[in-house]
Amino acid sequence: MQLPGESVIHDIRTYLAVNLDKPFSISQLAKDYCISPSKLQHDFKKCFQESVSDYVLRMKMEKGRSMLHHSGKKISDIAYELGYSHRSSFTKLFRKFYGYSPREVKNICRTGFLFIVLLFQIYNNSEKPSNFLRYIDTALFPLNQHLLYH
Known part of the structure; x- marks a missing residue:
């Protein structure tokens, strides 16, 4: 069962995985997905046990x-x-x-x-x-x- 807002975090992860060749910024991602930058970073780490930048680097x-x-x-x-x-x-x-x-x-x-x-x-x-x-x-x-x- 997903927590409220967790589907947005999954959508962001999918976007990042598909667009590895494109530069990204937390502030632009947050703006695009209507979420605050700090909430995006916090929820991403909570969901996937790694930061957004660590995820992109690993991928x-x-x-x-x-x-x-x-x-x-x-x-x-x-x-x-x-x-x-x-x-x-x-x-x-x-x-x-x-x-x-x-x-x-x-x-x-x-x-x-x-x-x-x-x-x-x-x-x-x-x-x-x-x-x-x-x-x-x-x-x-x-x-x-x-x-x-x-």
Whole structure:
């Protein structure tokens, strides 16, 4: 059961999630949804256990990470799609949020893909895996674990 006014807070969260690429201000959101800025911030935190700005940052970082994993887009294009005017702003926040850079994510994805292609070629050519393959697996394992579980 929702409390009075809670549906407005849910509507605001939906708006923010759909418009991650657009700048927002608490005062403009409050005005658009006919609620005071302090009530908006208080009720949002009460409903979702995080501030409006923390929610937007988390959503941008999660979407950015997903795009790094699943799209072939450049980091600068991803940053722009998330509303950052400079790649460096996105990279700095991403590193602070996750503890590793967007470039590291792209390299792991690229290396993982190349690794699969290499294994496929080895299988098709009936060659034995080289020390290089064992090295890649050993080198990538800690970072893969970090990316999977954080």
